[in-house]
Amino acid sequence: MSNHEQLKRITDRIQSRQEPQKLSPASVWDPALSAEIESLSFTTPTAHAAVDKAMIALKAGLHLCNDSLDESHSYSQEIEDDSTGSYWHGIMHRMEGDYSNANYWFHRAGAHLSQANIQVRVSDYLRTDVDLEKLPQGAVREALQAIRDAQVWRAQVLTDAIAAQERGREQEETRTVLEMIQRIELSELLAFTVTAATK
Template sequence: MSNHEPLNRITDRIQSREQLQELSPKGVWDSSLTAAINSLSFNTPTADAAVDKAMIALKAGLHLCNDSLDESHAYSQEIEDDSTGGYWHGLMHRMEGDYSNANYWFSRAGAHLSQASIQSRVSDYLRSDVDLEELPSGAVREALLAIRDGQIWLPQILTGAIAAQESGQEKEETRPVLQMIQQIELAELLAFTITAATKEEQMI
């Protein structure tokens, strides 16, 4: 077995989800993945602190993609001074509904290297697959317009849109759009984290 086969099995299982992740998950999606993620190791000890932090961030990210917020939080707290760890930390708090704390961690993470690809993919999605003019007016549509027309990815804008959606004051038509954008953000950050942890080309 290669060092990366356990990781491949985990990511394949996560990608097999037929439904988009909820904006505010209420429980772990597949509890059988918890131990597999926790035991993930490439058996290549390194003196490179960046790689070590990336491995911790990878576990934080995989747990979050499995809706395991507490497990994800435990790992991201170990690398609070790391940009990728801070980004996963912010995403966890957003998904638990602690929006101000989420934005705090996004600010701590700063301009992350994954954000160019996130902005590109999200903007393309909103231009090609969503008729924003047909969505109900409100805070979510305004946020989506700002994201579509923006030049850089600002996770705080998505946080505000999700907060508005989860407040119950927005129409449900906008929920799947936010879920898809969340999915893109998670996928791009996870791909970046895998690359950093494995020192190889993007695997997913």
Template structure:
């Protein structure tokens, strides 16, 4: 089972193109079933391990852009910070931005956000992205990421909402997709680490 999980995770983490800001369907329909069939939870699974294992499935599904499947798992662990964070990203990807912000608030200062902030700020500072984009709210939001001390999930949601409204240049879409990729990568790394001891 660990080999199957590793194979699925590696495929999703190295996929091209990156996850869309608002995907319309699963990236790989066959992979959706493979994820669901992973025997992560059995009758012998300790109750304390359930949130981490359920979050792992929610994360795998979201990396595959299987929004409904991810949502079903995230709803099982609404009192878990990692489950709340996956839940928020799922709602953001479906375009329900206010609901996304609610779940980001419930996730709180999630541990994955620190590394995400560091990587995001480093990328904005050391890439040419700010020079490549026209003046406006998205460029300003990216510049704020380079300065802020903590990841602001609601501000990022605002940038994606603006992008999806069609009122800004498509030039910024790639930058937002890359930042979302960093977010998904860091949250999945945290989720996988939390579940590692429970995977047999």
């Protein structure tokens, strides 16, 4: 099986998840998938630093989509000067509940190229599929309104909303919405990362 076929099999498996990932995953989703991700390689004799960083970011992202937080972290730490690596790094810390560290890495990632698509999709989801006025009042609803109405994606706003949710200050009705937004964010960032690693 070629590396591209193997990558497609991995991404298809990740996309087959019926339920969105937990905001704070407690265990690896598919242990067998972790081994497949580890064996993935697009290194060629003509590979250069940008390709290597893209491949490292890809493994960080694939592991994170498999709820393998430790493995994802080990890869994102290798490319701390890379915007995509920093973005994956931030999401990893958000999932483990280290929210201030997550926001630090989102700041390091800067205006990532995936964020325009994330904002469009999330805003559309919040406008068409969610009646925000029916959600319980509180920090999460306020954050969701801010995300819906924003012109640019700010991962820090989502992080603050998730922090409020996970600290038990919000109703469970908002958890489903946050999980779907995280799913959109992960999907767009993974699509960007796959393209960067395989072009």
